[in-house]
Amino acid sequence: xxxxxxxxxxxxxxxxxxxxxxxxxxATGYPSLFWYVQYPGEGLQLLLKATKADDKGSNKGFExxxxxxxxxxxxxxxxxxxxDSAVYFCALSLRRTGNQFYFxxxxxxxxxx
Amino acid sequence: xxxxxxxPKFQVLKTGQSMTLxxxxxxxxxxxxxxxxxxxxGLRLIYYSASEGTTxxxxxxxxxxxxxxxxxxxxxxxxxxxPSQTSVYFCASSEMAYSTDNEQFFGPGTRLTVx
Numbered sequence: 001x002x003x004x005x006x007x008x009x010x011x012x013x014x015x016x017x018x019x020x021x022x023x024x025x026x027a028t029g030y031p032s033l034f035w036y037v038q039y040p041g042e043g044l045q046l047l048l049k050a051t052k053a054d055d056k057g058s059n060k061g062f063e064x065x066x067x068x069x070x071x072x073x074x075x076x077x078x079x080x081x082x083x084d085s086a087v088y089f090c091a092l093s094l095r096r097t098g099n100q101f102y103f104x105x106x107x108x109x110x111x112x113x
Numbered sequence: 114x115x116x117x118x119x120x121p122k123f124q125v126l127k128t129g130q131s132m133t134l135x136x137x138x139x140x141x142x143x144x145x146x147x148x149x150x151x152x153x154x155g156l157r158l159i160y161y162s163a164s165e166g167t168t169x170x171x172x173x174x175x176x177x178x179x180x181x182x183x184x185x186x187x188x189x190x191x192x193x194x195x196p197s198q199t200s201v202y203f204c205a206s207s208e209m210a211y212s213t214d215n216e217q218f219f220g221p222g223t224r225l226t227v228x
Binding site: 004034036042045049089101103104106 | 117146153154155156157158161171203205215216217218219220221222
């Protein structure tokens, strides 16, 4: 079935370190891919998205490239800040299921000064 | 714009009690969704409404019912709460279902505990 697999956390990094959170997916058809971020006590907010192969989504210094050949959508940031501490969710969306989102289990990131 | 609002923020129920979680959006979106979030499991879709007047089951619909009251509002009802329904519930909306470009906008969540 359709699913998303994310690297498990928690991840702890020092400020200004490089971040990679791995995400791979399984889907029949042509999904759109998303990264959402959840700050403590809040709902999910869209961080970035890509709707077709080779698209790169970017926002607030975060980037992810839709790789069809490896079915991946890894999240990267060159220099993390304390304010990036949050839980990050990778998700896919398929038109045939009413734009239902399939989420990964989330990766908790803590950035220490 | 308030975006997606949910009430209540917190709720404690006893096993067997019923309750309705309310959700409203002011973005004129056609589609609305209910998810539950459990530790280590990400978010799972309970029900969704692709447009006003339609509802469909998601991944984990058992024990829940929904009502799309109008274009703005989508409620989730637990008829007889069970401890397994202890979770954080999120409502979301998107401009249109069946269009994968559309992001979903999420409410702040309802934290439900069933004793």
